[in-house]
Amino acid sequence: CALHVICCNAGQFFSSGHTNNWAVLVCTSRFWFNYRHVANTLSVYRSVKRLGIPDSHIVLMLADDMACNHRNPKPATVFSHKNMELNVYGDDVEVDYRGYEVTVENFLRVLTGRLPPSTPRSKRLLSDDRSNILIYLTGHGGNGFLKFQDSEEISNVELADAFEQMWQKRRYNELLFIIDTCQGASMYERFYSPNIMALASSQVGEDSLSHQPDLAIGVHLMDRYTFYMLEFLEDIHPASKTNMNDLFKVCPKSQCVSTPGHRTDLFLRDPGSVLITDFFGSVRKVELTMDAINLTDPIKQMEENPVNGEEQKEVYSYADQLPVSEIIHQKPKQKDWHPPDGFILGLWTLILLVFFKTYGIKHLKHIF
């Protein structure tokens, strides 16, 4: 994280109102020919990490593995530029949800925080009411929906309701929603919670197109909108003052073929005053104080049990790895309860007696 030490002007500190940054980056497509969606997500991940958001504050969801896919001619790499110029996968990547775990249910649970109690911290979005969250979605979409892994969809109504839940639970301060799919603008049409700014790569009725194929890898590497957004973000550094109006101008129709759209009516501040690093970076603000603070005494280590003095009578040993005779004589444990044998006999006797009682005693003398 970058430190901005601003002396003597406390009012300037909290002009944006946020104290921490989170990012939820989701790639929803499976299969090798959707390489570009994974590259899109990883390039945003790379920018966000470079500008300071740590891995513990990023929830990265990749629906399929492209880097170590057997079709990948250069394993452990995901490239964004042709001729393999930039490896966005890198050497230090932590994917929180991968493969079959990327489902609509898990995505909504991450956003709303309703996860089972044993979910580890790295898979949770632990944001509070002072968090700025960046949400990036990419994949195949249509008018009002986004396809997850070719088997289910999330609709724009569900997404809007999830954001409203987040607002009511005070899980965000400001939210930036970016989507790079076909007809992406339809996904933000239904938002109704305050403090949300949304960007999409294409309008309703338009398709988002991919950028360029690489002949060695054999698939398209990136989508146009995210490609130009990555180029724009590469020029941003943690102290830059670029604002959102510049981000809205990324990828005009001449470069993108589709018309990117944005929505700012729910956002309280003017987009011109919102810095890119408010969402993409993790700028920490530091307050200087001249007062002395008394620290409590250091914790004393507990006294060790006098293990050294006492002689351990017990000698340990390793277990036998394949004790053949022990295994052969091992009785399998009876798990199921079987009724005692006498019960069956008694049951049949009872049945016979009832039979003879009802149909006449004269049959009985043939038995006894």
Added chain:
Amino acid sequence: MEAAHWLVLLMTLVPSSVPQPKDDFQEELVIRPLHSGDIYASFQFRTLWDTDFMRENKVSHYRLFPKSLGQVISKFSVRELHISFTQGYWRTMQWGQPFIPSPPGAELWVWFQDSVTDVDATWKELTNVLSGIFCASLNFIDSTNTVQPSASFKPLGIGNVTDHSFLRYATLPREIVCTENLTPWKKLLPCGSKAGLAVLLKSEKLFHSSFHSQAVHIRSVCQDWQCKTTSWELRQTVNSVFDLHNSGQAKREWSLFKMFSRTLTEACPLASSSKLYIDITDNPQGEQFELSPATSLLSQAVVLGDRRTFSVYDLTQETTFGSVRSLNLLIRWKSNEGEMLRPLLHAERYVAGYGLQTGEIHTLMYNNHPYRSFPVLLLDSVPWYLRLYIHTLSVTSKGKDNKPSYIHYEPSKDRVKPHLLEMLIQLPPNSVTEVTVQFERALLKWTEYPPDPNHGFYVGSSVISSLVPSTVAMDTNSTRERPLFSSFFPCKEESSYFVRIYTEPLLVNLPTPDFSMPYNVICLTCTVVAVGYGSLYNLLTRSFQIEEPNPGLAKRIANVIRKMRGVPPL
């Protein structure tokens, strides 16, 4: 800088009257050239710590032992934990036996302490926590793929009590290993990936290999030869097999730089020993390959039933790095001769049959010893959607029936638990033993199919544990200072050594419905209803009226004039 940091930490701690738990870190790399031209590299990083995780006062000061794993051990009362992530399949016939075996995908087996009351709930929580630590989908481990082996997977650490109700074993054959699993794994090492042997672990080279496996093993071991006290051992291992012909090298020569794209410059400052072993058993006079820079240190060790000779490079000595301050080993192959010793135990598994209804699983186990027979314990865990017909189970060796001396079978329950089949079979010398069982494929509910059901469904590898006779006397003195690669499996007797082999995982196709069917049916039905019924309704209920066509302009004007005149229109 590391030493100064450590010194400051020590000084800010408790006064020296209370002894600190001692911890120790060792690292080693063994490189073994294989006969097929591949190179087998095995990294082992071991941290020993004499502390007690199980006491009430929590351990709060971690030094070399990673805190995340220490907290896992104490919170879940773990006695032993073994987790491995593997990409690729180990080819025993071409590569011999690995030092640390592992099946393709992810494998996790855990022994819990006796104090755990609800083992299943603890197991579920433990898999979730581990999935967060290693960035893997271990949360898919649930009751449908967990088994409780009754005789296999005895603890590898200290312990006499072996109540198998505290053991859980699960495997995820579909799990992918990539850089996101290596990154947190490297962060568990004391020196990270910044110094020592771990600098060689570059993902772009490691994953471009024929086989890559990374594992974490936690257990209690004896502290010394008397074995009156125990300490916790954490071993992190990486086993890789590089195929150098793959990367386009015409000559048979390789170096550390070619394999790992890095050279070694220093040992990890926190390590008490940091060594590099090259297996030169097949090269006693230097006629097979030439090793440079030369070293005079040699060591012999008995490992996997064979006495092997190794050239040793001690990285803690400054002289190893020479004047260029970096060590780049170079091996140049001179001749192609030499035959590999055939491994004594070898196994295969495949699915036979045709169609999508039934099939047969065949497991073949080869005993290549000319005159000795030995017992093997076969563990099979088959998912519930392959319904095994156990009455068709047959074990044959050399054409004759071979009755196992111990069979344990737990039938599956649909959607609850898998089949578990464990058998102790004696393999006759120089023979092939075939285990066959027929199965029927179940039809899943349509929500239970994964997003790509036409790929197929995986069945985890079979595990074959065995005591194989060894050609040289094994070292049973398990607590002496031995190289790490020879001290993984504890050795109780001299004439045989323990080995564990994994077969291939199976990929079976289940009958898959057409998922676009509901959509197609709705479209077709609605079209038929709209066109057919709609037309019929119109024909029945519409009434027809005759309508005059509109006259032309001239006629209309003429009609107007005729009306004015009082004459009937045209």
